[in-house]
Amino acid sequence: NRRYTSSKQIESRVPHKTLPRRDVSAPPSVPSQADVVIIGGGSLGCNTLYHLTKLGAGKVVLLERDALTSGTTWHTAGLVYSTGYPANDVNCELLTYAKQLMGEIIPKETGLYTSFMQNGTVMPITKDRLEDIKRIYSLAKLMKIDCHLLSRSETQNIYPLMNTDGLEASLYLTGDGVIDPAIWIQALTKAAVSQGGVIVEHCPVTGIITETDLYTGVNRVKGVETRSGTIQSPIVVNCAGAWAPAIGKMVGVDVPLLSIRHAYVVTESILGIKGMPNIRDIGANLYFRIQGESILFGGYENNAIRCGEIPDNFTFQLYDLNWDLFESHITGAVNRIPAIANAGIKSTVCGPETFTPDHVPLVGPSAKVRGFYVCAGFNSSGIMLGPGCSRELAAWIVHGAPNLHMYSYDIRRFPEDIAANPMFVQERTHETFLRHYSIHYPKDELVSSRNLKKTPLYDSLLKQGCVFQSRMGWERPSYFDTTGELFPILEYDYYGDYQHVKHKRYRYYEMLEKEMTFEYPEHHSVIMKECLSCRNNVAVFDMSDFGKIYMVGPDAQNAADWLFTNNMKAPDGGNTIYTCMCNKKGGIESDLTVTKLKGEGLQGDPKDAAFYLCLGGSTTAYTVAQMRHAVAEQRFNCEFIDRTDNISIISIQGPRSRELVGEITGTDLDDKSFPFSTYRMVTVANSSVRAIRLTFAGELGFELHVPSHKAVQVYEAVMAVGRQYSVSNAGYRALD
Numbered sequence: 001n002r003r004y005t006s007s008k009q010i011e012s013r014v015p016h017k018t019l020p021r022r023d024v025s026a027p028p029s030v031p032s033q034a035d036v037v038i039i040g041g042g043s044l045g046c047n048t049l050y051h052l053t054k055l056g057a058g059k060v061v062l063l064e065r066d067a068l069t070s071g072t073t074w075h076t077a078g079l080v081y082s083t084g085y086p087a088n089d090v091n092c093e094l095l096t097y098a099k100q101l102m103g104e105i106i107p108k109e110t111g112l113y114t115s116f117m118q119n120g121t122v123m124p125i126t127k128d129r130l131e132d133i134k135r136i137y138s139l140a141k142l143m144k145i146d147c148h149l150l151s152r153s154e155t156q157n158i159y160p161l162m163n164t165d166g167l168e169a170s171l172y173l174t175g176d177g178v179i180d181p182a183i184w185i186q187a188l189t190k191a192a193v194s195q196g197g198v199i200v201e202h203c204p205v206t207g208i209i210t211e212t213d214l215y216t217g218v219n220r221v222k223g224v225e226t227r228s229g230t231i232q233s234p235i236v237v238n239c240a241g242a243w244a245p246a247i248g249k250m251v252g253v254d255v256p257l258l259s260i261r262h263a264y265v266v267t268e269s270i271l272g273i274k275g276m277p278n279i280r281d282i283g284a285n286l287y288f289r290i291q292g293e294s295i296l297f298g299g300y301e302n303n304a305i306r307c308g309e310i311p312d313n314f315t316f317q318l319y320d321l322n323w324d325l326f327e328s329h330i331t332g333a334v335n336r337i338p339a340i341a342n343a344g345i346k347s348t349v350c351g352p353e354t355f356t357p358d359h360v361p362l363v364g365p366s367a368k369v370r371g372f373y374v375c376a377g378f379n380s381s382g383i384m385l386g387p388g389c390s391r392e393l394a395a396w397i398v399h400g401a402p403n404l405h406m407y408s409y410d411i412r413r414f415p416e417d418i419a420a421n422p423m424f425v426q427e428r429t430h431e432t433f434l435r436h437y438s439i440h441y442p443k444d445e446l447v448s449s450r451n452l453k454k455t456p457l458y459d460s461l462l463k464q465g466c467v468f469q470s471r472m473g474w475e476r477p478s479y480f481d482t483t484g485e486l487f488p489i490l491e492y493d494y495y496g497d498y499q500h501v502k503h504k505r506y507r508y509y510e511m512l513e514k515e516m517t518f519e520y521p522e523h524h525s526v527i528m529k530e531c532l533s534c535r536n537n538v539a540v541f542d543m544s545d546f547g548k549i550y551m552v553g554p555d556a557q558n559a560a561d562w563l564f565t566n567n568m569k570a571p572d573g574g575n576t577i578y579t580c581m582c583n584k585k586g587g588i589e590s591d592l593t594v595t596k597l598k599g600e601g602l603q604g605d606p607k608d609a610a611f612y613l614c615l616g617g618s619t620t621a622y623t624v625a626q627m628r629h630a631v632a633e634q635r636f637n638c639e640f641i642d643r644t645d646n647i648s649i650i651s652i653q654g655p656r657s658r659e660l661v662g663e664i665t666g667t668d669l670d671d672k673s674f675p676f677s678t679y680r681m682v683t684v685a686n687s688s689v690r691a692i693r694l695t696f697a698g699e700l701g702f703e704l705h706v707p708s709h710k711a712v713q714v715y716e717a718v719m720a721v722g723r724q725y726s727v728s729n730a731g732y733r734a735l736d
Helices: 043-054 089-110 127-142 152-158 181-194 241-249 323-336 338-342 382-399 422-434 458-462 494-499 507-513 524-536 556-563 617-634 657-665 708-725
Strands: 036-039 060-063 121-125 147-151 169-173 198-200 205-212 219-226 229-232 236-238 258-267 278-281 286-291 294-299 345-355 362-365 372-376 466-471 474-480 538-542 547-552 576-582 588-596 609-615 639-642 647-653 679-684 687-692 701-707 727-730
Touching: 036 043, 043 060, 043 181, 043 372, 043 382, 089 127, 089 181, 089 382, 121 127, 121 152, 127 147, 127 169, 147 152, 152 169, 181 198, 236 241, 241 345, 241 372, 258 323, 258 422, 278 323, 286 323, 294 323, 323 338, 345 422, 362 382, 372 382, 422 494, 458 466, 458 474, 458 708, 474 524, 474 538, 474 617, 474 727, 524 538, 524 727, 538 657, 538 708, 547 556, 547 617, 556 609, 556 617, 576 617, 588 617, 588 687, 609 617, 617 639, 647 657, 647 708, 657 679, 657 687, 657 701, 657 708, 679 708, 687 708, 701 708, 708 727
Parallel strands: 036 060, 036 236, 060 198, 121 278, 236 372, 538 727
Antiparallel strands: 121 169, 147 169, 205 219, 219 229, 258 294, 258 345, 278 286, 286 294, 362 372, 466 474, 538 647, 547 609, 547 639, 576 588, 588 609, 647 701, 679 687, 687 701
16 A cells, blocks of 8 residues: 655655755856865865864865755755764764754854754664664763663654564664755855855866975875866865766876765655654664655665766756665665555655765875875765864864874775775775675674785685685785685675675685674684694794885985884894884874894895885875875985885794794894894795794794795795694784
C-alpha cells in the first residue's frame, strides 16, 4: 500500500529556498590585487571568507564561477551533528564550534536569522553496536556534549513513531540540529562582507599564476586569471568542491577526491513527526532529517554511482534518482519509521557529493606550491564541518599554524604519488564510502588499493606467514601467522559491486575479520610470542617503509638547528639523535631520528650529505612538506633528497641482538666501542651497511640500513646466523 510515484511523476526539486539568480553576465572587471583569493562560493568558500576577514587577513576576494551555493551546497541535507562517526576529539571540537557560529555568533553579528534549529538526534543502537556507541558516548561526555544513553523503552517514549524492535538502546544528542544552507550562507556572507570581504560571482577562474623562487627553487602563487581580468595575490584557497581537482591541476597539485551521486527524498506530511529529533541510523546506513511535518531521508549504498567528470556549467542541477538503487533505503526507512509506508514522496534530490580516500576532508597548504591551500572533499559534511575547518585554515594562513591538531585533515598526509594515483583514489574512496557507517574497530585494515608499495623483503616475509598492514600505500608486516598458511593480498573486488566478481575464498580478509572486535583477537597470542621473543632473545622487524631523507646544502646545519628541538651540533659526526620537530606555536609536528654523517657512506648517498633523517613511514610526506616549508621560509640553502625506495631497514631488537649483529659483521659492539645513539659503517653479506644502535622496542637493538638491492641477501644472512639465538620475525603489532 505504499504510495511511491515514479521519478517522472516527481519533480526533482530541493526542499530548500535557493539563492536568487541575479545578472549572470561576467563582471566587467575584478580587483587588481588581493591578499587572499578564494575559489568557490559554496559552504567552504564562504566560511573561509568569513574567518579570514575575521582574523584581519587583509583584502580577501571570493570568486564564484556562477552564483553562491550553485555547485553542491544548495542541495545538502543540512544536518548538523555533535560528533562524527567514528568520533574523535578534534572532530567534536570542530562540530561544537559550528553550532556556536550558526546559533550564536552570526545571529549576534548580523541580526539575521540563520535557520539553525536544535531538535536533537537519536541514534538507534542494536546489540552488536552497543560497545561502539558507548565509546562515542564516553568521548561526548568528556567533550561536554549533552548526550544521553537511553534504554529501549525510554527511546520509545521520546520517539513514539520509531520502531524500536531489535534495539538494545539509543544515544540521544540534544544539541544536534538542522540548517537551511541557502539561508545560512546568506547570513554568513553578509557578516564576511561587513568585515571587508569581496564576493565576485559569475567569474570563473581560467588559470593560476605561479613562479619559481630562484634562490630556494620553490614554486609560489602569484595571482589568479579570470575572464574579467587578473588578480595579483600570493595566496589562493581552493574551495571548489567537486571541481577542486581541476583547480588543483592548474598548479600541478593533485586533490584526491571522488564525486559520487548522493540522494535523499522528502516525504509528504506525516502526523506526529513535527518537532521530533532527527535520526542517525548507522546500522541501516541511513539518516533522517525532520523537516516541518515531513521526513527527509537518505543513505550510503552499495554500487554508488560515480559522477565522472562534472561539467563546469553543472549549476543548480540534479541527476535523476535511481529508484532501484535507492530501494534499500526505502526499506530501511520504513522499518525504522513505519509511518513512512503510508506517506507519499513529494520531492527527490540526487546530486554530486565529494568523498576522499580516508573519508576525512582535505584541508591545508599544498606540499608542492607555496601559497596554494585546499579546503575540499568533505564527504557530505561540508555544512557541519565547514565552520570549524575554515576557522583552522584561516589561522593556518594568517598565523602559520592551525589552533587544533589538524594532521588527520591535512592534505599533505597523502604522499604525492598516492594522491596522483587514480586507482588508489577510486578504490579506497569506494571502500571507505561503503564502510561509512560500519563499526570501526581499533585494528581495522582495508583491502582496497593494496600492494602499491612493497619492501624488498615482501615476498620473503609473505612465504613465512606474514599478515600485512597498509600505511599510505606501503605494505608492512603486521604479525606472522604460525599455522603454515599464506595470506596473499588479492586484487580489490569492490565487494562484488560494479559487476566485479567477489572473491570466493579470501584468506587474508578472513584474518581481518578476526580483528573485528573490541577485545583481544584470537591471534593475540601470536603477537604476544613476538613480543616475548624481542624481550627474551632477538626479533627482526622489516621497517623499510620508514622514510629515509638526506639533508644537503651549505645551510644544512643551520636548517637542522632551526627545525629540530634537540642539540644537533655533534662536532665529529657519527651521532644519531632522536628529536622532535615543532610548528610555529611550539606544538609537536613529528618525531624522528637525525644522523649527522661523517666519512664513508652507503652506495648512492648524495654527495656532501650532512644529515640522514629517518621518519615514520605513514607521516613521511607530511613531515618532509613541513620541513621544506620551514626551510624555504627561512631561506636556507638546503634541500631534502628522498631515498626511501633506495634504502631498506632491518631492525634487530632484543637482548641477544648484540651477539647476532656482532657475528654477522665481525665487529666489536660493546658499549664503549659502539655507544647507544651512534652509527658506524659495517659489512654484512658482502654489502656495505649503515648500522645504527637504536631501539623502538625498549630493548638492546640495532638497525641495519641497507641498499635495497642488497636487502634480501642481508636479511637471509641475519636469519641464518640468528637461528642459534632463537631469532624470530616480528611485526608492527608487536611494536604497538
